Amino acid sequence: MNILTNKNILVGISGGIAAYKTAELVRLFKKAEANVRVCMTAGACEFITPLTMQALSGNIVHTGLLDPEAEAGMGHIELARWADVIVIAPATANTMAKLVVGMADNLLTTVVLASKADLLIAPAMNQQMWAHPATQENVSKLASRHSLLGPAAGEQACGDVGYGRMLEPQAIFEAVTTHFTSNSENKQLDQKLAGHQVLITAGPTREPLDPVRYLTNRSSGKMGYAIAEAAQKMGADVVLVSGPTNLDCPDQISCIRVETAEEMLKAVSAEASKSTIFISAAAVADYRLKEVATKKMKKQGSSLHLELEQNPDILATTSKANPDLFTVGFAAETNDVIEYAMGKLKRKQLNMIVANQVGGGKGFDKDSNQVDILTDGGDHISLPETSKQQLAFDILDVVCQFYSKDQSNKS
Structure with missing residues (x-):
């Protein structure tokens, strides 16, 4: 039927x-x-x-x-x-x-x-x-x-x-x-996440150039916040580590506000050992300025050269330091989405990755999205475009399914 x-x-x-x-x-x-x-x-x-x-x-x-x-x-x-x-x-x-x-x-x-x-x-x-x-x-x-x-x-x-x-x-x-399926399974999903601490990152990071300027990206944090709210409704204790956004922290969720990638890594590291599932939905800046100016930089000449250095890789660091933590990454790509996401999944030793197209009006700062989920076991699940609120439940449905499978394989 x-x-x-x-x-x-x-x-x-x-x-x-x-x-x-x-x-x-x-x-x-x-x-x-x-x-x-x-x-x-x-x-x-x-x-x-x-x-x-x-x-x-x-x-x-x-x-x-x-x-x-x-x-x-x-x-x-x-x-x-x-x-x-x-x-x-x-x-x-x-x-x-x-x-x-x-x-x-x-x-x-x-x-x-x-x-x-x-x-x-x-x-x-x-x-x-x-x-x-x-x-x-x-x-x-x-x-x-x-x-x-x-x-x-x-x-x-x-x-x-x-x-x-x-x-x-x-x-x-x-x-x-999917809507009817999610509704019919909500009680079961609640039971699956009850007793678990779910650690989630969301939003962009800001990397200062001087006291006035910074490097950042277009992430609004909407997807990460939606996942945090859905996880809480499904019975989890949720810790949300958020970069700068215009969003209010959902009720009954512990929210840690950060600015830079280093601050986000510090917050995540403090909570990772207490968590069972880590979902890294934040869009973390890959690079930061090697030496941040103490005063506002003035315009000099027709060009400006900035020396950048690589930020810590929060996802890879957390995954490798916590092998028992079920780790879910996000891959926002403008092209070759599945190929790049698969590479990131393997390179960072993740259990699962959520891949989505960005750019050209897709992904960032939108209220709907479409994603593909890849697992370390070779599974590929495509979720249709829908609101980020509904998509959050759909993603967590898949996370619950493969988390249970992962625990069964370890026992």
């Missing part, structure tokens, strides 16, 4: 050209034996007909806020109570803005506001609309409440190229399947 069998999935469609893809998504849900109902905005009906969705879902499509044929004329309450999960695909910039402030001016937004069901949002819009600060602010707020699926990058219907494409139906289907 499929995990989606007899699950009640309400598919919301807002008015974007990507609505044509939702027909395939509904077909996939039905093939997995889910119960599917469809709710369409007026704009969505301009792109694809309700009759198409009715034929695919096997149910009447809901479009009006006040339905005289529904029970007591309150169709939105019926839908809100019926749904196990709500999937909005596509979610336009307009619909996302309404969800942020809790507007209820059409059937779809009203159902969302009236429902306790989990909400998964698949954005789709022009690349410039996605990049607009107002949209990004809305994305950040929605990601703190719900699961965002995508968007993907590529060529768009308008001819532009960039982020804003709705994820392909298969990717959304897999994310929804």
Whole structure:
């Protein structure tokens, strides 16, 4: 039996050209034996007909806020109570803005506001609309409440190229399947991490050049913080060693703030022997200035030469000094992602590494991500693009699985 069998999935469609893809998504849900109902905005009906969705879902499509044929004329309450999960695909910039402030001016937004069901949002819009600060602010707020699926990058219907494409139906289907799988296993996952101290690093480091300037990178710390919060919810005692970020430390988590790679290594070394799992999600600077200026450096000539020296390798040092510590690294690469991640896994003697593409609008300072997980036993697990909050649980699910396997092999 499929995990989606007899699950009640309400598919919301807002008015974007990507609505044509939702027909395939509904077909996939039905093939997995889910119960599917469809709710369409007026704009969505301009792109694809309700009759198409009715034929695919096997149910009447809901479009009006006040339905005289529904029970007591309150169709939105019926839908809100019926749904196990709500999937909005596509979610336009307009619909996302309404969800942020809790507007209820059409059937779809009203159902969302009236429902306790989990909400998964698949954005789709022009690349410039996605990049607009107002949209990004809305994305950040929605990601703190719900699961965002995508968007993907590529060529768009308008001819532009960039982020804003709705994820392909298969990717959304897999994310929804993972969502139900994670929910059904949450209690088991909690039990697996209960009694464990999980040590996590997050964010960038800052390496000073003088009292004013420093070297750093684009890491926001969002992925590491999401993993820390997920681990705590799964029963672990969490110690989060964080470089400089704009994020607040999650509740019930011990947070150690550091600036430089040396400070991070010192904090990690102090906690490693007390931990059972170490997840190094921080983006640590590889180099630092050999001699930091005591005064602000003044502009001299047309060029400046800085002599750098290598920072300590926190991940390799910790792994080799603590052979019983289950160590998980991260590899953020702009190219040849799997090849470089595999090399890092072996070179630093890790149990597992999480690889992801960065650059070109991917990875750093985004609210969603897609990763590949490689293990020292040769396993390769690909996790679909989803919100970093959901991805954190998905990553920890894999960590728990292989940690248990590692312990069994040692006993």
